Amino acid sequence: MSGGPLPSGQNAPTVLRIVLGKRLRELREERRLGLSDAARVLDVNQLTVRRLESGQVGFKLPYVKALLELYEVRPEEAGEFLAMTEQANKPGWWHSFRDALPDWFRAYVSLETSASVLRVYEPHYVTGLLQTADYARAVIRAGFPEAPAEAVEQRVELRLRRQDLLDSPDAPSLWVVMEEAALRRFVGPPRVMRTQIGRLIEALERPRITLRILPLAAGAHPGTSGHFTYFRFGERELQDIVYTEVGLTSALYYDQRRDVVPHLETHTGMSQLAAKLVPDARAYLTGLQKEYDR
Missing domain, CATH: 3.30.870 (Endonuclease; Chain A)
Incomplete structure (x- = not known):
């Protein structure tokens, strides 16, 4: 695989999960925040944030809520994001x-x-x-x-x-x-x-x-x-x-x-x-x- 977002193993993501992960990364970059900033809020390491943004792990709602607050996402947009997150966590x-x-x-x-x-x-x-x-x-x-x-x-x-x-x-x-x-x-x-x-x-x-x-x-x-x-x-x-x-x-x-x-x-x-x-x-x-x- 050449720099792509898709693992080929047991946890292969749905496309929706990849999309949401990339949106989280865009929101972080728009706020000029680094991986370390997101990791600090979630109390995890930077690798976990990177895997979240690439869709390689499932989305924990508390994590997503915390990140949306950090990125100052408007309540109505955050609600839509969380609804899509629940959908993305469902198995294909x-x-x-x-x-x-x-x-x-x-x-x-x-x-x-x-x-x-x-x-x-x-x-x-x-x-x-x-x-x-x-x-x-x-x-x-x-x-x-x-x-x-x-x-x-x-x-x-x-x-x-x-x-x-x-x-x-x-x-x-x-x-x-x-x-x-x-x-x-x-x-x-x-x-x-x-x-x-x-x-x-x-x-x-x-x-x-x-x-x-x-x-x-x-x-x-x-x-x-x-x-x-x-x-x-x-x-x-x-x-x-x-x-x-x-x-x-x-x-x-x-x-x-x-x-x-x-x-x-x-x-x-x-x-x-x-x-x-x-x-x-x-x-x-x-x-x-x-x-x-x-």
């Missing part, structure tokens, strides 16, 4: 799936749930937000061959639950660049692939979903280093963030401009190349679906 919906969520992926689900724009590059599989249940089950079984059936089904349920955000009134814009290899890789029997391709065809009808297919003929390109997801948010306090996986058991979350911009430019370039080489994704998918009928 994914908390009930904690046994199915790797530590390093918990922050991802929080970001995904709150993003206004998602840009995804998928070289290996259909992206999780567009997977059918049978396809997801086959992918998960391949990744966790020793897992009991109950654990597999819990992961499938989590993946399908994540897809609910696409049907919400404030659904994000989802822009996916997918390698042709991901669509030609058999995941389960042909019937699973036929249904999965059908799901992608249906997704093309959604105005907030863009799907680009990068054919094998594209050859080598900047994105071949691996899967990544780019997040953009409506909240002014949150900068763009990029998620990349590292091996099989960890991930990195970047929020520094020097790291985020190259991923954004790469995604845009791949999308333009894909649109040029496969200008009609629907026609391509329809033809591919027929191949799985044979």
Whole structure:
């Protein structure tokens, strides 16, 4: 992680907690107060204040009230802040799936749930937000061959639950660049692939979903280093963030401009190349679906 606000472990915060932490930092800086001033009022060390401002710990209401008084926040604004604090302390919906969520992926689900724009590059599989249940089950079984059936089904349920955000009134814009290899890789029997391709065809009808297919003929390109997801948010306090996986058991979350911009430019370039080489994704998918009928 490059200077970002997101831990990848057990205490991965909700986006609201990150937003409130940054607002607390802004209020402190507006008053020209240092970390030591806030720490003195709370009777804690400066590291605790820093972790509070980065959203890495839960907000204790007495702490927040004391800081708002120190920063001379107006009563009506303080009331709104405290109400948001109570909301931020509530666990995300994914908390009930904690046994199915790797530590390093918990922050991802929080970001995904709150993003206004998602840009995804998928070289290996259909992206999780567009997977059918049978396809997801086959992918998960391949990744966790020793897992009991109950654990597999819990992961499938989590993946399908994540897809609910696409049907919400404030659904994000989802822009996916997918390698042709991901669509030609058999995941389960042909019937699973036929249904999965059908799901992608249906997704093309959604105005907030863009799907680009990068054919094998594209050859080598900047994105071949691996899967990544780019997040953009409506909240002014949150900068763009990029998620990349590292091996099989960890991930990195970047929020520094020097790291985020190259991923954004790469995604845009791949999308333009894909649109040029496969200008009609629907026609391509329809033809591919027929191949799985044979």
